[in-house]
Amino acid sequence: AQSVTQPDIHITVSEGASLELRCNYSYGATPYLFWYVQSPGQGLQLLLKYFSGDTLVQGIKGFEAEFKRSQSSFNLRKPSVHWSDAAEYFCAVGDSWGKFQFGAGTQVVVTP
């Protein structure tokens, strides 16, 4: 069965500092991995996705993620956060039909 774990419920980071959000997954086959961001009261916006190939994936808004099969991880990073990055971030694993299993999310707070 698919499962996704986001170990950090809440992260506080200073504006301009780097950010790393952790994601671990369990999946029987080659996973399709995604990171989504959700601002308060909003739907989900896709940041990036990994299907195959290069394990370092570039996304929108300056985010990147690295797929590490040996660690079953797909961590999200950003070198320098902006106040507008404050939001909730969800890691998800999907199957070929588009069914997603989401993690519980990580709330990111950006301080001045």
Added chain:
Amino acid sequence: DAGVTQSPTHLIKTRGQQVTLRCSPKSGHDTVSWYQQALGQGPQFIFQYYEEEERQRGNFPDRFSGHQFPNYSSELNVNALLLGDSALYLCASSLEGTVGSSGNTIYFGEGSWLTVV
């Protein structure tokens, strides 16, 4: 090009009532999935429709049912509402057979906020 549109955006229902939520997929998409997102949690998969048939279903009771129309739009119906059904209901659309291809993206709507009192 409109993305995924959902209606209504907010609604309040009483326990025991029934509710219908609607979703129009992104133009060209033929597969619709529904998710429930309770406050402070990640979205949970309810079911997926393709070719007007329920193709996959998550761990939700039969009170949750759906429908897909020939134009690919979809409805989510919840009967005998419980307080615990209060959540954001998200619709996602995709094009069958393309998940996993670099050109495909699964799009989510803004959701329908359901409050059960």
